[in-house]
Amino acid sequence: MLGYIVRRVLATIPVMGVVALFVFSLLYLAPGDPAAIIAGDQASPEQIALIRASLGLDRPFLVRFGEWAWRIAHGDLGTSIFTNLPVGHMIAQRIEPTLSLMLLTLVVSLLIAVPLGVLAAARQGSLVDRGVMLFAVLGFSTPVFVIGYVLAYVFALRLDWFPVQGYVPLAGGFWPFLRALILPAATLGGIYIALIARITRASMLEVLSQDYIRTARAKGLGRGAVLFVHALKNAAVPIVTVVGLGVALLIGGAVVTESVFAIPGLGRLTVDAILRRDYPVIQGVVLLFSFAYVVINLLVDLLYTVFDPRIRY
Amino acid sequence: MQRRTLLRAGLAATAALAVPPLASPALAASAASRVLRFIPQADLAVLDPVWTTAYVTRNHALMVFDTLFGIDAQYQPQLQMLESAATENNERTWRLVLRPGLKFHDGTAVLARDCVASIGRWGKRDAFGQALLSATDELAAADDRTIVFRLKRPFPLLPAALGKAASSIAAIMPERLAATDPFKQVTEMVGSGPYRFKADERVPGARVVYERFADYVPRADGTAEWIAGPKRAFFDRVEWTVIPDAATAAAAMQNGEADWWEQPTFDLLPLLKGDRHLVLEQLDPTGTPAMMRMNQLFPPFDNPAIRRALFGAVDQGEFMTAVAGTDPTYWRANVGFFPPGSPMASSVGMEVFAGPRDTETVKKEIVAAGYKGERVVLMIATDFPVLQAMGNVGADLLKRCGFNLDVQATDWGTVVQRRAKKDPPDKGGWSVFFTAWSGLDQFNPAGHVGLRGNGLNAWFGWPNAPRLEALREDWFAASTPSLQKKICEEIQRQAFTDVPYIPIGEYLQPTVRRDSLSGMLKGVPLFWNVHRS
The missing domain is CATH 3.40.190.10 (Periplasmic binding protein-like II)
Structure with missing residues (x-):
């Protein structure tokens, strides 16, 4: 197992290298010029050229890539073209809101979606099952920003239970922190709950038809024990897989959710950087997201062995 | 504990949590009154006022x-x-x-x-x-x-x-x-x-x-x-507090989470007007004059007669209605090369915008001036609603005037890069784009880069208008306001001949405060x- 983990960790290095090359090339080829954006609408072409030169953006692709890759290899993500701040510092400033939002969404989604999926499977064909599936379809097909606006209108503007926008760091108190995150997490959780509830139901239905479940029932085990101890554990592998893959959904959804609720997280940092063509920031954030995704997939693979001891690496 | 007791306790706890945490309301209110919460028009990405004109x-x-x-x-x-x-x-x-x-x-x-x-x-x-x-x-x-x-x-x-x-x-x-x-x-x-x-x-x-x-x-x-x-x-x-989403900014104002929003979007003004705690105000009397800028290095807009012919088709009210709505409180038509009401503004040459707009006649004039069906590449920045609205009206206008139009919708970041290209339109260059600046920037010939006519050193579009340049120099040397104004009248007259750009009206951006x-x-x-x- 330890050997497998080491091999997987080592395998992330070439993966990240390919991602780095891909991201850098894509940004190089994409239209847009940060110097022109910095200089402002009324700057002359000559002034823009001078700013471009001062930023080193007029140098050849290979020189720029080489310098950037060398810095990355030394743990330096570079400096933002616009703010002149280290990209690492900007990411550090923004990581807490995004992590908090994603973790809260993940926890709440799992706490809601798994029981819903189990319930729907246990009562297949019933009104409960149909209700859960209807909720899942709605959650999956309604755009995140629509859910966000509706929730903000009802719970912030009309009922005044939560703020419309903003983020309060955990250091500012647990309740203010949670209060600012409830609506964004509910918004982001919609699609995730739908996804997990559906896969839980499908996986549970398959397991519930197995002989060992019939045996468990025949032994006189209670309904709860059969569903949550015997069936759910065996249905867990596909659920864990989808939870892991769904992190990509969370990342994409976080970009929209952070914009709708004005949360100063990595999603907004990415969008702002893309609109401005702040290349070092885009590259840094994309690398970070890619790394996080690789690590989450590794964790998912390792979790398989917990839920299914037959799996060996 | 009985089930009912537990439920009651849960409800009480929920209610307590829903109450905003104000341990000492008087103290908090007093501290809050010394803080002004402002929503700026954009993120403050660059701090140095010399490095950028943002x-x-x-x-x-x-x-x-x-x-x-x-x-x-x-x-x-x-x-x-x-x-x-x-x-x-x-x-x-x-x-x-x-x-x-x-x-x-x-x-x-x-x-x-x-x-x-x-x-x-x-x-x-x-x-x-x-x-x-x-x-x-x-x-x-x-x-x-x-x-x-x-x-x-x-x-x-x-x-x-x-x-x-x-x-x-x-x-x-x-x-x-x-x-x-x-x-x-x-x-x-x-x-x-x-x-x-x-x-x-x-x-x-x-x-x-x-x-x-x-x-x-x-x-x-x-x-x-x-x-x-x-x-x-x-x-x-x-x-x-930077709030990129306009609907969220409006909700923050309505909910009392912000005191002042610099630039509410025009589509949200009716909503904001309906809130009795919010006041819409016009702070900047100089407005935001907008322009249609043409690339004068390549056909068809290297031909001043074609540029001039377009005046007969431009309806500034149409452009501004698309930008700011039907309420004329928020825009002005009949705008020349200096913002209306500014010291250098005049009515010289403004007759080109008078009378009915006649695209059929303009179409004929353009052909008579030598238009041979060259492709006209119009860049529209779709990430700014104001620029997108101008671009859409402009696209319709150019089509009706008979141009062989190629509309390229993109983001502002791409527009600002591409407009710097001096290549022909069919080799990655461009023909037309729309933009708007604060009236302050167009107040006089000193800062009004759109009026420069110094050829390849001019602002994008590169008009070559020596007379405009000479008049600009005269203006710097003018010793009295009346003399300056007189020169600006001459500049405007010349601009209607050289057409460094076409003024398409001015919108008046309100601000909203508590x-x-x-x-x-x-x-x-x-x-x-x-x-x-």
């Missing part, structure tokens, strides 16, 4: 930095950091004397050499500054408080240049910072303005914080108007004089 950076700079002069409500420059300004030697020498006791935010005194270095850096980037420095033989500090300009020729507009509120302002910073290459960004914000920048609280893209500068000494005389007169800061802190705020000054967003009633 308006949000200019607004930030007016808080942090002070200027030697400042324009008032009549657009006349008044002494600001200065105690006196006198001319000698047939107006070839200016002696500017600083007020005593001026301090930078780092505690050091503001000295004449700081001003000399700051003007020198600003003058290498700003168009008005360049004109001033090109007329200057020597700029020096005679002593700690006296700045001396020795000029090659009289430059009566010196106070106007140093006191302008348009980007880039002549911000005074310490010499050590002003020594930075003007094409490199200054990131340490040390000014002598009424608010100090809190670098430790800045979250780029999200939050900017300013603190009242306790050592700032407002002028004792004059009236607070625009950036002239005493700058009295009534808030201890000003917090800028009714508890008062004392806001006209002009750009200014954070002195404003207070909570």
Whole structure:
């Protein structure tokens, strides 16, 4: 197992290298010029050229890539073209809101979606099952920003239970922190709950038809024990897989959710950087997201062995 | 515990949690009243007002930095950091004397050499500054408080240049910072303005914080108007919260989470108007004149007759309705090359916009002028609703006029890169784009880059109009406002002949504030004089 983990960790290095090359090339080829954006609408072409030169953006692709890759290899993500701040510092400033939002969404989604999926499977064909599936379809097909606006209108503007926008760091108190995150997490959780509830139901239905479940029932085990101890554990592998893959959904959804609720997280940092063509920031954030995704997939693979001891690496 | 008891306890706990945590309401309310919560038009990505002309950076700079002069409500420059300004030697020498006791935010005194270095850096980037420095033989500090300009020729507009509120302002910073290459960004914000920048609280893209500068000494005389007169800061802190989504910003205003939103979008104005705690106000009387800019290096718009023919089809009201809606409170048509109501505006040549718009006649005129069906590439920036609206109306207009139109919808970042290309439209170049600037930027020939006609060195589109350039030089030398105005009338007449761009109207961007705020000054967003009633 330890050997497998080491091999997987080592395998992330070439993966990240390919991602780095891909991201850098894509940004190089994409239209847009940060110097022109910095200089402002009324700057002359000559002034823009001078700013471009001062930023080193007029140098050849290979020189720029080489310098950037060398810095990355030394743990330096570079400096933002616009703010002149280290990209690492900007990411550090923004990581807490995004992590908090994603973790809260993940926890709440799992706490809601798994029981819903189990319930729907246990009562297949019933009104409960149909209700859960209807909720899942709605959650999956309604755009995140629509859910966000509706929730903000009802719970912030009309009922005044939560703020419309903003983020309060955990250091500012647990309740203010949670209060600012409830609506964004509910918004982001919609699609995730739908996804997990559906896969839980499908996986549970398959397991519930197995002989060992019939045996468990025949032994006189209670309904709860059969569903949550015997069936759910065996249905867990596909659920864990989808939870892991769904992190990509969370990342994409976080970009929209952070914009709708004005949360100063990595999603907004990415969008702002893309609109401005702040290349070092885009590259840094994309690398970070890619790394996080690789690590989450590794964790998912390792979790398989917990839920299914037959799996060996 | 019985089930009912448990439920009751749960409900009580939920209700308690739903109550905002105000341990000492009076204290919290008092602290909150000393904080102004502002939603700026965009993120403050760049701090250096010389490095960029972005308006949000200019607004930030007016808080942090002070200027030697400042324009008032009549657009006349008044002494600001200065105690006196006198001319000698047939107006070839200016002696500017600083007020005593001026301090930078780092505690050091503001000295004449700081001003000399700051003007020198600003003058290498700003168009008005360049004109001033090109007329200057020597700029020096005679002593700690006296700045001396020795000029090659009289430059009566010196106070106007140093006191302008348009980007880039002549911000005074310490010499050590002003020594930075003007094409490199200054990131340490040390000014002598009424608010100090809190670098430790800045979250780029999200939050900017300013603190009242306790050592700032407002002028004792004059009236607070625009950036002239005493700058009295009534808030201890000003917090800028960047909210990129307009609907969220509107909701934050309605919910009392923000006090002032700089630029509400036009589609949300009816919603905001309906809230009795919110007040819509027009702060900037100079408006935002918009333009259709054509590439004059390639056909068809290298032909002035074709450019001129288009005047007959342009309906400024149509453009502005698309931008700002049907309520004419928010826009003006019949706009020339200077903003209506500004000192240099006139009606010279405006008859081209009078009478019914006739695209059929224009179509014939364009063909008669030599249009051969060349492809016209129109770039529309879709990420700015205002620019997208102009672009869509413009696309329809150009099609109706018979142009072989290729509409390329993209984002602003791509437009600003592509418009710098001098390649032909079929080789990655362009033919037309739309933009709009603050009226302040189009106030006079000094800063109005759209009116430049210096060919390949001109602003994108590269008009070659020697007469316009000559008139601009005459304007700098004009000694009286009436003479300046007369020259601007001639400039406008010439512009209707050369057509460096086509004016398509002006929209008037309102601002929205909570009714508890008062004392806001006209002009750009200014954070002195404003207070909570």
